[in-house]
Amino acid sequence: MLFSIPRPKLGPNLLHLLPRHGTHTSVLKSLLPSFIADIIFPEQKPNWRLHPTSYLDGLRGIASVIVFFCHYTENEFRDLTRAYGVDQGEPSGWIQAPFVRIIFSGRPMVHIFFVISGFVLSYKPIKCIHARELDKCYTTLSSSTFRRAFRLFGPCVASTFMILLLNQIGFLGDGRFTFWDQLWDWKNVVFRQITWPWAWDKDLSPGYDIHLWTIPIEFAHSMLLFMVILMVARLRLRIRQAMVFGLIVYCLACGKWAAFEFLAGLFLAEIHVLQAARAKDWESSEMALFPAKRSAGSTVKTMFHVSIILVGLFIGGWPNRDADKTPGTRFFLAQTPMPFAKMDHLAPQKFWFGLAAAFMVWSVGELPVLRRFFEGPLAQYCGRVSYAVYICHGPVLGLFSKLVLGSPSRPAVGQPGTPDFREAVMGDGVRGLMGVEGTTQKTMSWFVGLCILGPLVIWAADIFWRAIDNPVVSFGKKIEEACLDDSAPSPRSQGYSAAA
Template structure:
């Protein structure tokens, strides 16, 4: 994202928002400062001596610097000094960087959901059936472990990010650059989504064959500790070849674009990746709508999009509807020039502006709170839960999808609209810590499952062996385990981000540059 790009290689907005910052890590030349180049300084006779002496030859190598770089790579990026901190949160951030931070927290909350639901029932909200009066189940408070609500936010942001630049080019009537940008986005989308998942599940395959999953297999299915949802480990085949064939088929099966089955393409090696086939399928539909409406005037493009959204809504395709909402919001931001610097206002207008700004900010902060409340719609038991009974009657009877997706989806859209106008919420999502989670969001989503099973279960087992599982001590042990499991997941996600996520984007760009038709 730094430096000039050719038309065919311009960075898509998807890569700027919520995926990663593609600036390269420290180069070898920067890392080797102070290391003497023996090739240019040692006399010929000394090189002959080194060739005759293997030990001397090894001493002549730059292995110390290589080892240091290798070890240093495993240090979390936020501890690696100013250069990496600048990569995480540049001094000048993109106007829509708040979406990056929002997606990062959503990924973190999905992890919290999968850590929490194994020990506690989280589908029911505060007051369900005159029970569940715990503080953590109150609306908005419960969002920190609400995975389904976070998924709705994922899909709206993906629709926005994938649409933003194409719509900008459409509105500027730059037909040539639009066609290049769309071709590039479509070509790289598959690699962007499935290359990291292939690598992450292959790592799981290797860990299974090496026996690491066997160390916690009994713990994973022990109802003494996992009292609610049991996430069994992937099966370990007796034959390694059969296991490899099974992994290959599971990886191939994730490319699920020809059906709408519930969690179609689910990968048994990491059951949390069921959203990735949906992301890809909905992306293709979104690209089709963008291209199909590219030559329409703004009014007719909006009318066409609203018609498509109406059909999608009637068909209960909530996930695709979220993508289309993202496209609609992206175009609306372009219409209102949300991310364009405005000219200096006259003095008279400046004097009247502060009062309007204060009232406007109060209004949009309230819109954000409304969105958070709707996102808190319970996954189950809404008909017997205070605060949700009336809203549940508004869910159409013909809605064949999961009922809770209806209001959670609306809440995601309302919240993102509110945040786009709220300086308070934007400031929060643009903060350094939140932006960091935005950078590692995809890596965090891919890594939290295997790390939780291979490393996290050891921490939980150790914690409960100290606290016991009787009464409130069960919760104490759960919290103690989280104190070690959460940092472990973040650390591994940070490594995966730098080792796989960033190189994947670079590889997709490199591959595209090698196979596209060169312009004259």
């Protein structure tokens, strides 16, 4: 359940009004957001359990919501993304201030996605390596590699096809294509942009949903990650860590930010496994019988990780424009190393976003307060629907933003009877109600619009998660099981060496 709200107490005359079984129940439950359906039908509520990396799911969920906030703000309230403290003809508002502006800074969240992906995809193989279960490690890598395309591309193919249909009936786009022409155009977008892994870390700006530019990058670097794990699986611990760290430095030296982030996730996953093993050894020792005392070292460690989080939040508020004029940000911009300093205008922020993402993912796991928050019900729910939120927020905003936000009132211009006279126009929607004069009114309009559009995005994402996302994952598993050759003898049974 998303919120800790008891089920409403319905009297005997009202309880029978809620359907309990049959087709109507299934339809009602499928159309309601899952956390509301869980309140109405508690006996059908899934039993979600935490696992050692659940906090990363929560972090990814909150990050996906921030990406939605980002695109909503950049598309509809672009003035609020201005750099704080830079004179642009209008005073800066509190929402533009450092640290606060992270709530609509979606660009660094993409880098957090990639570090988390590297961590989560590496976690199980690394655990198998430490347990000396190399056969299980190789099986896990084989399964993950086979199913990765289904997991990433399947929901995107479905969502963009829905956008095609919405375009054809006139709800999105101009509908200028015939159905067959647009179907061919959609096919080209799917094959040459959404599922195109050969550009590595280039923004291909896919048609139908430009926000899916990260998906081919995610796929390509997942394959790179699996190859690196396979390469280092049989190495000794210190040699493996040194090699992975060397590859991380090499990727930075080559300007390959996404590769750096995935491999940083691999490095952090091994640190996590080592720490868990040490904690288990400590719990089984005699020292665990004595109560632990908070030492000066633990206080210093906490302050260190808090400092990392604060610096990361500040870097995450990197403005889209005028970074060279923004207090604080211009310092980091000046320290950007080569080749990021000269690649393109976005490369410096990608370097700092990637670096901050790696350290922040590490520090979140080291701070119990943050870890508990990301393991909480709200963050965990966001984690479950995170991919659906990422996929659905663009089309939902395209469908409802203009309807909800409307336009502001405009006063009359010129003198009546003259050629340049324009009559006053009454505003409508949130902008007409709240106004957009000055930063305060824009911020209020932004907030009210978000309170209306946010639930629509979450609702659509929840339905997409259950109707498309989860079935695609299950479909990938079934395809893999159907294709497996269980009759094939293992190399060991044939007398082949591991190096053959």
